[in-house]
Amino acid sequence: DDDIDGLVHISDISWTKRIKHPSEVYKKNDTIQAVVLDIDKANERFSLGIKQTQADPxxxxxxxxxxxxxxxxxxxxxxxxxxxxxxxxxxxxxxxxxxxxxxxxxxxxxxxxxxxxxxxxxxxxxxxxxxxxxxxxRLDEDDDDRYLEEFAKNTKPAASAFGEILLTNIKEKLEAGKNQEESDKEK
Missing domain, CATH: 2.40.50.140 (Nucleic acid-binding proteins)
Known part of the structure; x- marks a missing residue:
């Protein structure tokens, strides 16, 4: 008897699709391409993988x-x-x-x-x-930041302490937002 069984475990069918049963994507006698993942000589079985024929997205x-x-x-x-x-x-x-x-x-x-x-x-x-x-x-926050940047660029230092404080606070908020975004990118 030259028959050898090959099994594709459900987790080795697709990198990304959640498949509950192989019949969702295959039917009996379909021809597939697979990679041999393991050989069980004692039980004459192969473990096969379909998803391994492609790169993991x-x-x-x-x-x-x-x-x-x-x-x-x-x-x-x-x-x-x-x-x-x-x-x-x-x-x-x-x-x-x-x-x-x-x-x-x-x-x-x-x-x-x-x-x-x-x-x-x-x-x-x-x-x-x-x-x-x-x-x-955060899409809206980007719009807010652009508005604040434009405001800060076009605002001349005020003669009052309040104007200077407001401008300084706006610039600090923009800088803190940029630092937070850079920190998020590093994660």
Whole structure:
């Protein structure tokens, strides 16, 4: 008997798709390409991997979605703690409820719908944990910073102490915001 069984574990089908059962993507007698991951000589079985025939997209996700970059994507899920946004097939980011708006949002379900396209800013990437943190409210903060920068540039030092204090405070706020953004990029 020359038959040898090869098994593709469900976790070795796709890097990014959550597959509950192989029948979601394959049917009996489909021809597939796979990589031999392990050989069990005693039981005459191979462990095979389909996803290993391609590069893991999470290895280069930080290059495609740099921290600070503005992205658009479709909402795939709404939870009490945030909004999941598909950036590309199988790659999702999370807009935590605290990053949706400056106002207190109790439930994202009251403001968004699955399938809706939204724009957000990439705040952090953790490729090891396969997580991308996004923010909607920080898009507005960028507008605020541009306004403050323009105001600070076009404001001449006032004759009063109040004017000088205000201008100094605005410049300090802008500098602190830039330092925070650089700190976020380093994470």
């Amino acid at each position: 999470w290895e280069t996700v930080a290059e495609r979605y740099e921290v600070g970059k503005e992205i658009s994507g479709d909402i795939t899920n709404l939870t009490d703690f945030g909004v999941f946004v598909e950036l590309e097939e199988g790659i999702e980011g999370l807009v935590h409820v605290s990053e949706i708006s400056k106002e207190n949002i109790k439930s994202p379900k009251e403001h968004y719908q699955i399938g809706e396209t939204i724009t957000a800013k990439v705040m952090n990437i953790n490729s090891d944990e396969r997580r991308i943190g996004l923010s909607i409210k």
